[in-house]
Amino acid sequence: MQRVEGKVCIVTGAASGVGREDALLLASQGARVVLTDLNQEAGRQVAAQIGENALFLPHDITRENDWQRVVETTVRHFGRLDVLVNNAAILALGSIEDTSLELWRQVLTVNSDGYFLGCKYAIAAMKDSGGGSIINMSSVAALGGMPLFCAYSAAKGAVTAMTRSVALHCKRQGYRIRCNSVHPDGINTPMTQALSGGQAQPQESLDQDPMNRLCAPRDVANVVLFLASDESRFINGAELRVDNGQLISGV
Numbered sequence: 001m002q003r004v005e006g007k008v009c010i011v012t013g014a015a016s017g018v019g020r021e022d023a024l025l026l027a028s029q030g031a032r033v034v035l036t037d038l039n040q041e042a043g044r045q046v047a048a049q050i051g052e053n054a055l056f057l058p059h060d061i062t063r064e065n066d067w068q069r070v071v072e073t074t075v076r077h078f079g080r081l082d083v084l085v086n087n088a089a090i091l092a093l094g095s096i097e098d099t100s101l102e103l104w105r106q107v108l109t110v111n112s113d114g115y116f117l118g119c120k121y122a123i124a125a126m127k128d129s130g131g132g133s134i135i136n137m138s139s140v141a142a143l144g145g146m147p148l149f150c151a152y153s154a155a156k157g158a159v160t161a162m163t164r165s166v167a168l169h170c171k172r173q174g175y176r177i178r179c180n181s182v183h184p185d186g187i188n189t190p191m192t193q194a195l196s197g198g199q200a201q202p203q204e205s206l207d208q209d210p211m212n213r214l215c216a217p218r219d220v221a222n223v224v225l226f227l228a229s230d231e232s233r234f235i236n237g238a239e240l241r242v243d244n245g246q247l248i249s250g251v
Ligand SMILES: NC(=O)c1ccc[n+]([C@@H]2O[C@H](COP(=O)([O-])OP(=O)(O)OC[C@H]3O[C@@H](n4cnc5c(N)ncnc54)[C@H](O)[C@@H]3O)[C@@H](O)[C@H]2O)c1
Pocket: 012, 013, 014, 015, 016, 017, 018, 019, 036, 037, 038, 039, 059, 060, 061, 062, 086, 087, 088, 089, 090, 110, 114, 137, 138, 139, 140, 183, 184, 185, 186, 187, 188, 189, 190, 191, 192
């Protein structure tokens, strides 16, 4: 028996980085996976790598119609919905002084509105499946202070607080739907590589340097797999840091 045998999962932002790794790992553990992304070409390639247990759907997480279509198609194709990984996001540099209202709204629209819509439409389908697990990809930016990521931090903070609200709502309604947030520090993906001129960091750097702040996408995907599986059935409304103690280190 594999760890998420037979579960039907939606992973947003599955064309790249952590979402790609989530989709591959969930599928390797028996899940059927709907991969969604704006980037259709790369998303279809990941789905093809998985094979018949995967389906790619074009998806802009900021659009309500897209969410309705993605959830409806998932249920029609695979019969149910058990897991949503709200993962797609954008990163924008800017302190409070140099973030325009336009940039603020752009980041909040993708990184918060997109997650709100995901929770809303996933819950409706999961209720019909007898329960489920929603995993919201947040960040340590929601918990600590990151002066250069003002809008990004605010959006991740909103997702973190919404996660607690969703978790308790579903519990009180007796839906058997859990909702948790995951809070990585740096991950070696195109998102962080863009900050250093598109350069990939060596994957082995964490092993060589215990102070290194960049983890591999698999380090985050392992937590997503655990939260998607029934092994985490008593974990609800939690904030799981994946930061090698960075937030509490005081440096
Ligand atoms: N990389 C890090 O250091 C880091 C740290 C903490 C948290 N995170 C979070 O982890 C998650 C994954 O990040 P990543 O590093 O893999 O990023 P990434 O840039 O490699 O991948 C993000 C994916 O989201 C997609 N996307 C962006 N906007 C979209 C939209 N409106 N609709 C649908 N898809 C959209 C992109 O096309 C891309 O494929 C994000 O939520 C990010 O905020 C990343």
